[in-house]
Amino acid sequence: MPLLKQVGALPLRKAPSNMIEVLLVSSRDTGRWVIPKGWPSKRMVDSAAAAREAKQEAGVVGKIAKKPVGNYRYRKIEKENVRLIEVDVYLLWVKKEKKQWKEKAERNRVWFDAETASRKVREPNLRALISALAKR
Template sequence: MGTSLNIDLTAPGARQLPKRTHVQYAALCFRIREGKVKVLLITSRGRQRWTLPKGWPMAGLSPARAAAREAWEEAGVRGEVLETCVGGFTYTKRTSPHPHMALVYQLEVVSQEKKFPERGERKQRWVSPKRAAELVEHPQLARLLREFHPHLRKH
């Protein structure tokens, strides 16, 4: 069973996000091969750092569905997304003075296509969660990857 992140910033004593924090939704894409969990990392477009597919909220889509859409656009994967947030991480962007937070939703990949909107713009790599944690630069994301235990869909 994976850990869930329930964020209630209205609870007494809750840590507030800094004003103007930009929230994005990320997909922690995984598959199971020969009994082993593999997660998908992609590179960012600018600095080519390993990360998860992520993007902005989209009208008409839940955060989980927005994360799944980003996974398709940035990595060509489709699958079953869990509506429960499994974690989050904060980061900065060169293009913005404001802090960013990515809320992460797991996506069990059922297909990966060769043609997708951002093909050729990013590298992709399927690795163990432990190796993924070593490759990413964000400490919070590394911890989330190290501790990742997927919720499996019913087949």
């Protein structure tokens, strides 16, 4: 099974309590909690592509890190195809949440404290990345 590459944004903000909160979105197919992610682009650097995904899938914009904080793998199941995908994750400090965005009708977005967010996602390496934020 070939390994394909995606880029993802991990949207963050500081809560009034000074704790870090993580924005998760529901997946379109199963409704499970995920981070905004998608395919890299030949026309932009990977961090910019990750920021684009956050805007399209979660309606958030902000300051994106230039280098990934880590990565995780998941299996993408499409009809009879199963593809193994590695996602490079970029931190995105959210400055603005839009009221309307491209995939609003298809997804929910919810802010969680980092500890809760880490329990909501299924992928072990993504869970570990989010847990590390909770310990900061």
